[in-house]
Amino acid sequence: MTLCADVTVARxxxxxxxxxxxxxxxxLAVLGPNGAGKSTLLRVLAGLLLPDxxxxxVGRAGGEHDVWDDVAAxxxxxxxxxxxxxxxxxxxxxxHLSVADNVxxxxxxxxxxxxxxxxxxxxxxxxxxxxxxxxxxxGQLSGGQAQRAALAxxxxxxxxxxxLDEPLSALDARTRLTVRAExxxxxAEYAGSTVLVTHDPVDALALAGRVVVVEEGRxxxxxxxxxxxxxxxxxxxxxLVGLALLPGTGDGPVxxxxxxxxxxxxxxxxxxxxVAVRPESVALYLDPPHGSPRNxxxxxxxxxxxxxxxxxxxxxxxVPLVADxxxxxxxxxxxxxxxxxxxxxxxxxxxxxxx
Amino acid sequence: MRRPGGSGVPLPLLVPAAIxxxxxxxxxxxxxxxxxxxxxxxxxxxxxxxxALRLSLLSATLATTASLVLGVPIAWVLAxxxxxxxxxxxxxxxxxxxxxxxxxxxxxxxxxxxxGIVGRWLFETTGVTIPFTTLAVVIAETFVAMPFLVxxxxxxxxxxxxxxxxxxxxxxxxxWTTFRRxxxxxxxxxxxxxxxxxxARALGEFGATITFAGNFPGTTQTMPLAVYLxxxxxxxxxxxxxxxxxxxxxxxxxxLRDRWLxxxxxxx
Numbered sequence: 173m174t175l176c177a178d179v180t181v182a183r184x185x186x187x188x189x190x191x192x193x194x195x196x197x198x199x200l201a202v203l204g205p206n207g208a209g210k211s212t213l214l215r216v217l218a219g220l221l222l223p224d225x226x227x228x229x230v231g232r233a234g235g236e237h238d239v240w241d242d243v244a245a246x247x248x249x250x251x252x253x254x255x256x257x258x259x260x261x262x263x264x265x266x267x268h269l270s271v272a273d274n275v276x277x278x279x280x281x282x283x284x285x286x287x288x289x290x291x292x293x294x295x296x297x298x299x300x301x302x303x304x305x306x307x308x309x310x311g312q313l314s315g316g317q318a319q320r321a322a323l324a325x326x327x328x329x330x331x332x333x334x335x336l337d338e339p340l341s342a343l344d345a346r347t348r349l350t351v352r353a354e355x356x357x358x359x360a361e362y363a364g365s366t367v368l369v370t371h372d373p374v375d376a377l378a379l380a381g382r383v384v385v386v387e388e389g390r391x392x393x394x395x396x397x398x399x400x401x402x403x404x405x406x407x408x409x410x411x412l413v414g415l416a417l418l419p420g421t422g423d424g425p426v427x428x429x430x431x432x433x434x435x436x437x438x439x440x441x442x443x444x445x446x447v448a449v450r451p452e453s454v455a456l457y458l459d460p461p462h463g464s465p466r467n468x469x470x471x472x473x474x475x476x477x478x479x480x481x482x483x484x485x486x487x488x489x490x491v492p493l494v495a496d497x498x499x500x501x502x503x504x505x506x507x508x509x510x511x512x513x514x515x516x517x518x519x520x521x522x523x524x525x526x527x
Numbered sequence: 528m529r530r531p532g533g534s535g536v537p538l539p540l541l542v543p544a545a546i547x548x549x550x551x552x553x554x555x556x557x558x559x560x561x562x563x564x565x566x567x568x569x570x571x572x573x574x575x576x577x578x579a580l581r582l583s584l585l586s587a588t589l590a591t592t593a594s595l596v597l598g599v600p601i602a603w604v605l606a607x608x609x610x611x612x613x614x615x616x617x618x619x620x621x622x623x624x625x626x627x628x629x630x631x632x633x634x635x636x637x638x639x640x641x642x643g644i645v646g647r648w649l650f651e652t653t654g655v656t657i658p659f660t661t662l663a664v665v666i667a668e669t670f671v672a673m674p675f676l677v678x679x680x681x682x683x684x685x686x687x688x689x690x691x692x693x694x695x696x697x698x699x700x701x702x703w704t705t706f707r708r709x710x711x712x713x714x715x716x717x718x719x720x721x722x723x724x725x726x727a728r729a730l731g732e733f734g735a736t737i738t739f740a741g742n743f744p745g746t747t748q749t750m751p752l753a754v755y756l757x758x759x760x761x762x763x764x765x766x767x768x769x770x771x772x773x774x775x776x777x778x779x780x781x782x783l784r785d786r787w788l789x790x791x792x793x794x795x
Contacts, residue, residue, distance in 0.1 A: 193649035218693075218695075218696075219696070220693050220697070249715075250696070250701075250702055251693075251697055252696045252697075252698075252699050252701050252704075253699075256697060257697065257698075258697040260690065260694060264688075264690055264693075264694040264696075266689055266691060266695075266709055266712075266713075267713070267770040268713065277695070277700075277708075278698035279697050281695075281698055281699040281701075281704055281708075282699045283699040289764050312776050325698070326697075329698075329699070335697075436788070464559075521671065
C-alpha cells in the first residue's frame with residue numbers, strides 16, 4: 173500500500189473519521205455530498221489541516237514508509253515537505269505568473285534550476301496539449317485549458333501522491349467530457365497513488381478503480397464502481413446512480429416496504445432486503461393501467477428535470493420513485509408538477525438484494 | 528439605455544451631497560483665487576520654498592519606505608496568523624491613527640530624546656541625538672503614517688484568496704517563499720494603495736514633526752511647518768506654499784488613482 177490514512181478530524185458539529193488505503197497506480201474516488209468531509213480528508217492528506225487523531229503514511233521505493241502525520245507520536249510533516257501534487261476545483265493557477273512559470277513553480281521551490289525547470293514545464297505542457305500556451309497568463313486560458321495546466325503543475329514534480337479536489341466540477345458539460353477522458357489517460361500513466369474527491373458519480377465511476385462513498389464523515393460503502401452502482405447501500409448512493417433504493421422485508425413474492433406499501437418481485441425473498449428500481453423501468457399513466465405489470469401505484473409528480481435525452485420525474489406517493497421518460501411523453505401526457513399519475517413497474521425489473 | 532424611474536437622485540440625498548461637495552471644494556478654490564498669481568514665479572523661486580519642498584518629499588518618501596519595510600510584515604501577522612494577542616496588536620499599532628499627532632511627538636520625545644529611555648542610551652553609546660534632525664522628521668512621519676499602510680495592506684491580505692497560499696504549499700513552497708512569490712505579487716495593488724495613503728499622510732504631517740523635530744529651515748522645516756510659519760508673518764507666502772502642496776497632492780492622486788487606487792478599491 174502506498175497511501176495509508178486513518179484520520180479523525182472534528183469540523184464543527186461533524187466528526188470526520190475516515191480510513192483509506194490506496195495502492196501504487198491506483199485511483200481511489202471519494203464520493204459524497206457536499207459537507208460530507210471529503211475535502212477535509214484531502215486537506216489532511218495534503219498537510220493543510222492538522223488531524224485530531226490518527227495517522228497518514230506514504231510508501232517509498234524499498235518498502236519503507238514516510239509518516240506524514242501521527243497524532244499520537246506528535247508527527248506532522250508540513251505541506252511543503254510532502255511529495256504530493258494537488259489539483260483544486262478552480263485550478264488556482266497563480267494569476268501573476270505565466271502558465272509555464274506556474275507549471276515550473278513546484279520544481280523551482282524544490283531547488284531545480286531555472287532552465288531545467290522550464291524545460292520540464294514545457295514538456296508537461298506539451299503532454300497536456302498546451303505546448304503553445306506556456307507564455308500566456310492563466311486569465312487568458314479557457315476553463316478546460318486551465319485545469320489541464322493545473323494537472324501539469326501537480327504532476328511535474330513526480331509526486332508520490334496526487335490529490336484531485338473536484339477537478340471537473342467547475343467545467344461546462346462539454347469540456348468536462350473531454351477533460352475527463354484526458355484525465356483518465358494521465359491517471360493511467362501515473363505511477364503514484366491518486367485520491368479523487370468528487371460529488372459526481374460519473375467522475376468516480378469513469379476515473380477510479382475503487383470508490384468509497386462518504387456521508388457525514390463516515391465511509392458508508394466501499395468497492396469497485398460496478399459493485400457500488402449495482403448494490404448501493406444507502407439512499408444517497410442509490411440516488412447518485414439513479415436507483416430508487418427502498419428498504420423492506422421480504423415476504424415471499426412481495427417485499428413489504430419499511431416506509432409503507434409493498435413491491436411485487438420476481439424472486440421470492442425473506443428477511444430484510446433492499447428493493448432497487450431503476451428510473452427507466454418506471455412507466456407513467458394518467459389512468460390506472462390494466463396489464464401485466466404487477467406493481468401499480470398512485471403517485472403525484474413532484475418535479476420534472478430534463479436529464480440528457482429523457483426527463484427525470486420525481487414521484488411522491490406511498491412508494492417514492494424516480495421515473496425517466498421521454499420529453500415527448502411528458503408533453504403528450506401534460507405532465508407538470510402536481511399532476512396525479514399512476515406508476516407501473518414490472519416485477520421482473522425490480523432488483524432485490526439482502527441488506 | 529435609461530433605467531425606468533429616471534436616474535434622479537432623491538432630494539434628501541442630493542441637497543446634503545451638494546452642500547458637502549461645496550464644503551470640500553470651496554476652501555481649495557479660495558486658495559486658488561487668493562493666490563498672488565502676478566508674482567508667483569518670483570515667490571516660488573525663493574530658496575526657502577524649494578528647500579522645504581525637497582525636505583518634505585524626501586522625508587515623506589523615506590517614511591513610506593520605512594513603513595513598507597516594517598508595516599507589511601505587521602499586516603501579514605495581523606491577517607494570516609492566529610496568535611492570541613492579535614487583536615491587542617492591532618489596537619496598539621492603530622493607536623497613532625486616533626492619537627493627536629502632538630501627543631505622538633511628545634511620546635517620541637520622551638523615548639528618543641536625549642533624556643529618553645532609548646535616546647539616553649543611544650547618546651551615551653554612540654553620541655547620536657535624534658530630536659531636531661531630519662531623521663526625527665522621518666521618524667515622526669513614520670509614526671503617524673505607518674498605521675494607514677498597515678490597515679490597508681491587512682485589508683488587501685484578507686481580501687486575497689488564501690487558497691493560493693495553500694496551492695503554493697502543496698507545490699513545496701514554505702511560508703517565506705509563499706509570501707515572496709505568491710502573496711506579495713497578489714496584494715501588490717493593495718500595498719501600493721496603502722503606500723500612497725501613507726505617503727500623503729506623511730507629506731502633510733505637522734503636529735508630531737514640530738514637537739519632536741522642531742522647525743529648523745533646511746533640516747526639519749517641512750512644507751506644512753513652513754506654511755504655518757509663513758502665515759504668522761507673510762500670508763501671501765503661506766498661500767503660495769499651500770498651493771504647491773495642493774498641486775503635489777493632487778498630482779500624486781491623479782497619477783496613481785487609475786493605476787492602483789481604483790483597482791484595489793474594487794477588490795476590497
